[in-house]
Amino acid sequence: MSVRLSLTRRRALIALAGIAPAMRFLSPASAWAAGDDDIFLRTSRVITGTDLLSPAISQRIERLLAERIKGFSSRLGDLAGVMRKAGGGRQQMIGALNGNQVSFAIEIAKPWYLGYVGTPSNFMLKDNAAFATYLQAQSWQKILDQVPRPTYPDGSAGWWVTAPPGIAAPAMPGEIADWTFHPGGPQQILAPDPAWKSYASAKHQSIADARQAKPGTADMSESK
Amino acid sequence: MAEHDADVIVVGSGSLGSLAALQMAKAGKDVLILEAGPEVPDWKITENFRTSPRKGNLNAPFGDIPYAPNSYTPGYVDFDADVGWLPGTLRVAGGTSRHWTGVAWRLLPEEMKMKTNFGIGRDWVFDYDELEPFYTEAEYQVGVNGANETDYSGQNRGHPYPPRSKPFPLPPEAKPYPLQRFQMRTAARGYRLDHAPNVRLSQPYAGRPACIGNNICNPNCPIGAKHSGVQDLEAAKQAGARLRTGAVVDKLVVDGRGRITALSYLEPKGNRTTLTAKVYVIAAHGFETPKLLLMNGLANSSGMVGRNLMLHPTLSMGFFADEPLWVGRGQYLHGANLQRRLQNDRSQVSGGFYQYLNHNAGPAMAEALFKEGALIGEALDEELRLRASQYLSIQLLLEDLPQPDNAVTVNPSFRDVLGQPGIRVHYRLQDYAKAALPRTLDDYANWLQAMNAVPQEIPGATWYNQHHIMGTVIMGKDPRDSVVDGDLKCHDHDNLYLVTTGVFPSVSCVNPTLTGMALAMRAGQHLAKQV
Numbered sequence: 001m002s003v004r005l006s007l008t009r010r011r012a013l014i015a016l017a018g019i020a021p022a023m024r025f026l027s028p029a030s031a032w033a034a035g036d037d038d039i040f041l042r043t044s045r046v047i048t049g050t051d052l053l054s055p056a057i058s059q060r061i062e063r064l065l066a067e068r069i070k071g072f073s074s075r076l077g078d079l080a081g082v083m084r085k086a087g088g089g090r091q092q093m094i095g096a097l098n099g100n101q102v103s104f105a106i107e108i109a110k111p112w113y114l115g116y117v118g119t120p121s122n123f124m125l126k127d128n129a130a131f132a133t134y135l136q137a138q139s140w141q142k143i144l145d146q147v148p149r150p151t152y153p154d155g156s157a158g159w160w161v162t163a164p165p166g167i168a169a170p171a172m173p174g175e176i177a178d179w180t181f182h183p184g185g186p187q188q189i190l191a192p193d194p195a196w197k198s199y200a201s202a203k204h205q206s207i208a209d210a211r212q213a214k215p216g217t218a219d220m221s222e223s224k
Numbered sequence: 225m226a227e228h229d230a231d232v233i234v235v236g237s238g239s240l241g242s243l244a245a246l247q248m249a250k251a252g253k254d255v256l257i258l259e260a261g262p263e264v265p266d267w268k269i270t271e272n273f274r275t276s277p278r279k280g281n282l283n284a285p286f287g288d289i290p291y292a293p294n295s296y297t298p299g300y301v302d303f304d305a306d307v308g309w310l311p312g313t314l315r316v317a318g319g320t321s322r323h324w325t326g327v328a329w330r331l332l333p334e335e336m337k338m339k340t341n342f343g344i345g346r347d348w349v350f351d352y353d354e355l356e357p358f359y360t361e362a363e364y365q366v367g368v369n370g371a372n373e374t375d376y377s378g379q380n381r382g383h384p385y386p387p388r389s390k391p392f393p394l395p396p397e398a399k400p401y402p403l404q405r406f407q408m409r410t411a412a413r414g415y416r417l418d419h420a421p422n423v424r425l426s427q428p429y430a431g432r433p434a435c436i437g438n439n440i441c442n443p444n445c446p447i448g449a450k451h452s453g454v455q456d457l458e459a460a461k462q463a464g465a466r467l468r469t470g471a472v473v474d475k476l477v478v479d480g481r482g483r484i485t486a487l488s489y490l491e492p493k494g495n496r497t498t499l500t501a502k503v504y505v506i507a508a509h510g511f512e513t514p515k516l517l518l519m520n521g522l523a524n525s526s527g528m529v530g531r532n533l534m535l536h537p538t539l540s541m542g543f544f545a546d547e548p549l550w551v552g553r554g555q556y557l558h559g560a561n562l563q564r565r566l567q568n569d570r571s572q573v574s575g576g577f578y579q580y581l582n583h584n585a586g587p588a589m590a591e592a593l594f595k596e597g598a599l600i601g602e603a604l605d606e607e608l609r610l611r612a613s614q615y616l617s618i619q620l621l622l623e624d625l626p627q628p629d630n631a632v633t634v635n636p637s638f639r640d641v642l643g644q645p646g647i648r649v650h651y652r653l654q655d656y657a658k659a660a661l662p663r664t665l666d667d668y669a670n671w672l673q674a675m676n677a678v679p680q681e682i683p684g685a686t687w688y689n690q691h692h693i694m695g696t697v698i699m700g701k702d703p704r705d706s707v708v709d710g711d712l713k714c715h716d717h718d719n720l721y722l723v724t725t726g727v728f729p730s731v732s733c734v735n736p737t738l739t740g741m742a743l744a745m746r747a748g749q750h751l752a753k754q755v
Contacts, residue, residue: 122280123310139586139591169401187380201682
């Protein structure tokens with residue numbers, strides 16, 4: 001479900017207040033440091049929300065993006081200028097961006113989060129994708145407190161049986177970890193509730209819309 | 225001077241070819257295994273995965289080998305299909321099971337007699353009891369975790385099924401937290417969760433370590449906890465089988481009586497070598513085996529070579545639960561729901577089973593958010609974490625029936641550096657599988673309700689398939705409509721055997737590799753007595 005929200009809605013989403021408690025483990029994005037000439041690295045820090053970005057990987061990503069985005073250097077300078085002028089923390093700097101600048105910031109975010117540029121193919125050994133980073137890919141990094149990055153995790157066999165750290169697991173019978181345990185319930189599969197059947201088949205325009213339409217959810221008009 | 229270059233030549237060093245070779249080598253036969261591609265160590269595959277931009281591409285870490293193109297080499301396979309996924313096959317030492325997920329199911333006795341029991345499809349030439357000892361041997365050879373008490377038909381009859389002569393060699397792996405929560409909540413709608421037998425070791429076994437949740441089962445296990453054909457090949461070599469890599473077999477010579485008298489292969493630089501053996505085994509998986517036969521006009525008096533392609537149609541679905549689950553902790557797959565496998569309407573509606581994916585959800589959620597293009601900064605990070613925490617993805621694998629028009633043929637429009645042609649695949653989804661969609665939607669609705677969840681992917685918008693290739697050199701009693709007999713010997717050639725999942729006359733809905741392994745061990749032991 002892809003969605004292009006209005007500029008107003010986008011700015012509202014960007015400007016969410018506060019940092020969620022689960023995010024406290026991240027290194028806070030530092031304010032625009034004086035005397036630091038690597039503007040791509042500085043803007044990347046703001047966009048990703050971490051100071052712990054490798055300069056070498058930053059140079060690699062900058063080169064990859066410059067090869068692929070027309071007017072990259074001037075757009076980068078424009079973006080950095082808005083951020084520097086806005087000052088303050090990450091939220092304030094990103095909140096100062098206009099629509100085009102947000103779109104460009106997203107193009108910078110993609111390789112930092114996904115670890116590649118371009119569009120990789122799952123079924124062909126030829127595409128326009130290029131490797132950016134593995135160890136600094138933020139899509140793994142942002143959830144590292146709960147789920148290890150693939151390959152070489154900590155822990156011995158079966159560590160995953162326990163609830164993830166920080167999760168207040170609902171009470172379950174002690175036998176729940178046994179594969180032959182069954183909690184009980186109807187002997188046959190029930191027919192689905194009509195409201196949920198309808199909900200399951202509906203073509204929702206976005207995750208947000210689907211959340212609003214869930215059976216039992218009070219109808220909340222989308223604020224403008 | 226030896227009469228032949230080997231007692232038996234096995235074309236293909238994958239799991240099945242290597243297991244067959246192992247049986248013969250253990251019996252003292254001189255076995256030569258020919259592999260088109262190179263040897264590539266597991267550590268290199270892991271490193272290639274880590275530095276690849278295309279982490280969802282199973283073949284990518286194994287490279288594109290000019291003299292041994294694989295199914296993802298551009299232009300090699302012309303894929304004309306109404307299902308989404310071109311199966312990823314490899315041509316490297318150890319074969320395609322280098323990147324399998326490691327799910328190790330047995331067929332049910334009923335499923336080996338589809339024509340007799342349900343009036344559709346075809347029967348195997350022999351029944352489950354004949355294959356059972358070889359299933360057990362294969363499970364102990366490769367190390368399979370399983371729950372001995374389970375009725376794997378999904379009918380909950382209160383006793384283990386199918387029948388087993390020995391318990392599983394290993395107990396199940398740990399049940400991950402997301403499935404514990406899913407099980408607790410969906411039981412109220414009548415759903416059961418069962419263990420899915422697999423080869424991702426729950427304990428150290430035969431010199432290999434237990435799984436520690438590297439979570440890259442596809443494309444390979446960095447520590448060898450997941451079985452792959454590399455281990456079967458090593459076992460065959462330890463037993464005395466010889467291996468030649470970079471040996472692209474393209475020609476088989478046949479005499480007037482239909483006996484294969486020689487084969488020849490090309491090396492990467494184009495040098496040709498001709499070899500002779502008493503018996504020839506083609507174990508080149510379900511695409512390359514029929515391709516080689518068609519190129520040489522062999523084994524095809526029935527017209528069935530390449531036909532009856534079966535791929536296990538698949539429906540994919542996902543949702544966001546109302547509580548944190550955090551998939552990605554453990555193996556790529558855990559658990560199954562088998563309640564749709566053997567229902568009363570099996571003659572009209574495909575049997576199916578659900579499997580629960582357990583990939584680290586971070587990248588997929590980030591990709592979706594970037595595609596939506598709305599969020600950046602802290603809002604992006606919060607939504608990424610929220611979705612990754614709540615996400616669960618499920619696949620339904622469905623049964624295929626042998627349909628002659630679903631076929632693999634030679635694609636002369638492609639030529640590799642050795643001048644070898646490519647492959648053409650034609651496949652159309654059958655009504656038998658499509659008939660399963662309505663109750664799949666019912667199950668999906670029930671799960672949304674049980675988990676108070678938000679839909680992420682509704683089943684049925686797109687039909688997919690598995691990386692399973694079956695039926696293309698089909699087994700049967702009648703030479704007029706099958707390629708091999710029950711011993712996997714070609715009807716048309718007394719000394720040519722085909723050891724591949726391509727021989728399956730029926731495929732159930734479950735992953736085929738363990739059945740293929742059992743067939744390979746059975747064929748290898750048969751040949752050991754014949755040669």
